[in-house]
Amino acid sequence: MKKIVGFFAIVLLFVSCKDDKSVKYLPESIGAINSLAVVMDNELWQGEVGDKVREHFAAPVVGLTLEEPLFTINYMPPSVFTGSVQHSRSVLYVTRDSTNKALIKTDVYAKPQKVGVISGKNIQEIKKEIDAKADEIIKAFRGLEISEAQKRFKRSLNKDSILSKNFKVSLDIPSAYRVGRQEDNFVWYDRQVPKGTMNVIMYTMPEDYFKNDSTLVKDILRMRDSIGSIYIPGEDIAGKKNHMVSEKMFAPHVYPAEIGGKKAVEVRGLWEMSDYPMGGPYLLYIINDKENNRKLIVEGFTFAPASQKRDNMFELEAIMKTIAFR
Known part of the structure; x- marks a missing residue:
């Protein structure tokens, strides 16, 4: 006592x-x-x-x-x-x-x-x-x-201005991450980790892309699969277009959120490759950016087979939650 x-x-x-x-x-x-x-x-x-x-x-x-x-x-x-x-x-x-x-x-x-x-x-x-x-x-x-x-x-950050120029936002991204792909409406940062990679991607969708709550999950998966087919290829498979898709066996977990001072949707799920035994977890935020008439999408995903991924995904979450709008 x-x-x-x-x-x-x-x-x-x-x-x-x-x-x-x-x-x-x-x-x-x-x-x-x-x-x-x-x-x-x-x-x-x-x-x-x-x-x-x-x-x-x-x-x-x-x-x-x-x-x-x-x-x-x-x-x-x-x-x-x-x-x-x-x-x-x-x-x-x-x-x-x-x-x-x-x-x-x-x-x-x-x-x-x-x-x-x-x-x-x-x-x-x-x-x-x-x-x-x-x-x-x-x-x-x-x-x-x-x-x-x-x-x-924050002790050592990536200093490029790509996100500012392309999307009018900033993220505190550690200097270990490098730009792996850059398009007008798509930027991909990645970092090497033991047995795999950690990744952050950003793109936009039309403001009215998600029509209603009843089809939200279906629309999210359709969006991810479409982006994966265009921007995130996998290992070359003869006669097949191998690319990132959403895991088909498990529905994602969807929650209301707020990020960067704006209303958002948080999505946690699993990804895989369309024609190759490869996959992992992802965390995605759909941010309602009314000021710019768009939905801003920022996603983190990890590939590290047979490894624990909690802390990797936590780091990606911490990065994405530094988002600031200009």
């Missing part, structure tokens, strides 16, 4: 001192992208509470070819959560307490940092708090991880 009280005392101390000018320094947070420090008693971790945490925070990422967790969890009991470990960028602290509570704190031990705190009077109450607050905490953690990924690759 002393450890529990001590933790909440520290949280309250930092909250109360947030505006105190005497508090001048917090160490820089640490950790690999998409890593999460989970702190709770071993009894909770090995039981139903630990299962509930894994259900939410280690859930499979949508739209990948292999099952990979949302976060790489680094579990530790409270006695180990000391020193530099407290500087972990994303922290989830779960404990028994006299009150049921779930909250998110910012920059408690380090900066930038998010600390999710969940407490309950018993196991069932803790599980209820996790169910109720998990999505909000995950959103906060993912937002912080996106910002960290962007900060890291």
